[in-house]
Structures are given as C-alpha cells and as structure tokens.
Amino acid sequence: MHTNRCVRWALALSLTCTAAVAQAATVWVGRFPAGAAGLPEPWRVQQLDERIAPTQYALKTWDGVVAVEAVAERSMALLGRPIDIDLAATPHLCWLWRVDAPLATADMTTEAGDDYAARVYVSFKVAPEALGFGTRAKLALARSIYGDQVPDAALNYVWDNRQPVGTLMANAYTDRTRMIVLRSGAGDAGAWVMERRDVAEDFERAFGALPAQLSGIALASDTDNTGESARAGFAEFRFVSRDEACVAPDSATRRDDQASVGRSDE
Template sequence: MITLLATALAAGTPIWVGRFDTDGALPSPWRVVRLDKDVAPTRYSVTTVGGRRALEARSNNSMAILVRPISVDLSKTPILCWRWYVDAPVEGADMRRKSGDDYAGRVYVAFDMPDSALSVGTRLKLGIARRLFGKHVPDAAVTYVWDNRNPVGTRRKSAYTDRAQMIVAESGGAEAGRWVSERADVGADFDAAFEGDPGRPVQIAVASDTDNTHGSARAAFADLHFVSRGTPCQS
C-alpha cells in the first residue's frame, strides 16, 4: 500500500477524499456530527444538483457538519480542489459576529498539532471546548466559506475561536445557482494562519449552516481531492 501511494504521488495522481456517486445513503467514512445537541442538524444526502451527482446539504435554522478522516501529506499534495453550488448566500450573515456566523457553504480542513506548538492557555481553552462540544473540536482549522458580503480572499479568525481561520473563497450571489470550481493551497493557508507552527491534517468536513441567522440555505459539494502545486484539479 505504501509503495502504491508513493507511486501515485510521484505520478501526480490526486488524493480523492470526496466522490459522491450513489444516490441516497452517505458514503463511508463520511458521517454527520452535531456540535450543539440543542440545534437541529443540517440534512445531508447524495443526489443530483444542477446536473451533477453531489452531496447536498439542506439547512433550516440548523447546523451540523459532515466529516471524514483524511491522511494527506501537505508537503506533497497541499492543494485542495472541490466544486460547490449554492442556491444563494445566507442573507443577514456577518462573519465578524457570532450572531452572523452562518454560510451557505463551508469546507473545513482540521489539524492536529503537537503540544509544543500550543500554549498552556490554548490547551486549556481546547479542553473546555471539547467538554462542551465534543472531541471533534480540532487543534486548528482552515475553513473556506461562501460568504454573503466580504470580498474573495478575505481572511479573519472565526467569531467563535481564534483556532479557526476563515477564508472567503466565494462571495455574494453572482455565481449562485451554478457549479463553481475551487483550488486552495491548504498548506500555505495553514502556515500563514498559524505562523508556521507544525500541523497535520486529520479531517475534512463540509457544511451549510443557518442556526445563528435563523434562515435557510441549500448547498452541494463534489469532487473533493488534493493535488500537488504543479498538478491541475481533476473533474
């Protein structure tokens, strides 16, 4: 297996983490994680959206993430590629405030970090967060969002935690109602957000959430994979 993986990487083969080919059931190892049991969960299914087989997320005053483990070497394949689709951005969202922290579409990459890269205060805060929200709270995360107002490329920490770097990959409604292809350098974005501290990507997640603005949204995701910096994204 190790030899096959090394050969694939050398040949520029993408590392696929999200292909959704069968209608209905969510493919293993993807699973729904509710971060707040008092909030209704976003509903996920595999179906056809905009002429493409994809993972659909329907949010109605709800929040839950769909997550799977990953094993990716960002020194070799740091580029995350994906396609997404939203009906519309979340009206009334505002990434500066907890009350506005909603997005029609999100793509997260979660990281483990060694204790040596985390201050005592950070470790204490993470421990509290995990007691409140469960073990899925990561040491750090880079999150790409489809925002409603801020320009593409906007970067700021989450309104909830400085352990999550938010990056606006799409904004507004000009591209709503159609499939949009994305390419993001997760390795560089993590290094910039966490000042070169070491980290290892361990999970990828997608979501559509409207629990703070009490609205609704629909998104779809397809073709999630990692490639090297010199390799084009695959369809």
C-alpha cells in the same frame, strides 16, 4: 539500431512511470457514488450542539454531478470524515460547490451572524509542545463541552454574503479557526464552481509555522444563528500536487479553477 531501440524503450518507460506518479498523486477524499442508498463511509454527520437542529445531507445527482446536497433550516451540523494527507506531496485541495443564494443577514464578524450558505472545513492536529498553556486549557474546556471533534486548529473556506473575496480572519467564536472567503455574494450562485486551495500555504498564513498534521475535512451549510434557509452542493474533493490540474466533470458548469488558487497576495 539496438541502441536506438533501448533509448526509445527507456523513454517510453520513463513517460509511463511519470504518468503513473502523476496519477497516483491525486488523493480522493470525497468522490461520491451515484445511486448509493446513503452517505458513504467514512463521512458522518457531526452535530456539535444537540439543542440545534442538524442540517440535512443527502446524495443527489445535480446538473450531472453526483454531489452531497446540504439543506439548512435554522440548523447546523457538519458532514465530515478523518483524513491523513501528506501536504508536502499533495498540498492543493480541489472541489466543486454551489449555492442557491448567499445568506441575507449573515455577518462573519459577529457570533450572531456566524452562518454561511456553504463552507468547507479542514482541521489539524498540532504538536502539543507548540501550543501554549492557555490554548491547551481552552481546547480542553471546549472538548469537555463539544467532544473530541474540536480540533487544535482549523481553516474554514466559506461562501460569504458581504466580506471581500480573500478575507482572512479569526472565527467570531474562536481564534483556533480561521475563516477564508472564497466566494462572496450572488455572482456565482446557481452553478457549480471549481475551487483550488494551497492548504499548506493557507495554514501557514493563518497560524504561522506550527508543526501540524491535517486530520479531517468537513462541509456544511449552517443557518442556526441567523434563522435563515440555505441549500448548497459539494462534490469532487481531492488533494493534488502543485503541478496537477483540477478538472471539473464535463457535465458541470465550468469556471476558472485558477480563480482562487493560493490568494496569498490578497
């Protein structure tokens, strides 16, 4: 009897510890507070070019989801924050987003069309010895113009208007940023949709086996090149382990959160 009690106690302790580890695996980087007066720290608007009007960001409860609303009117600015994430432990990024509509005239293959109704931007620091002299020189020049917020490498997850879902290509302005199309066209517009991405896998597909550390995350709606208008929402950003589910709030319109997992076969 005593032995059975010990076994049951050990099993209960094991399950409790397992649950605690699973819960601790979630690293929240963008759960926005209801009723806040302004955008929460450490999120800040990052205006890359002061000659261009900045996209406007505000907190909003939208169909029951507390979110950042981005309104772009011929404008561009990121809303970003620094992060320090161990991608070996929590490589999957989950979030909710929505758009009123995709842009009409955007074309991600050209500088003149490099606009998106919504995008999520993750940036990386790369070990200097892994970057060639030419790359380091280009980055130094870019930082002399735009400041230290220019990353060594970045991934952009975008809601495009024409390219097929799964498209992976260099940004029209710089090959230090790689674009990955998660949604395309108006089929999912007008409702919250959940995304889940293996950031570590996406980075390796985009840049190879570079020694890099995830350093920042940003969101944006930008229309400075096309001169269009757009409105998007972003919420519930967190990094999770490979085994943990991404769950949308009950109030949000749910879509299959496996729809964009990995996409390494596309």
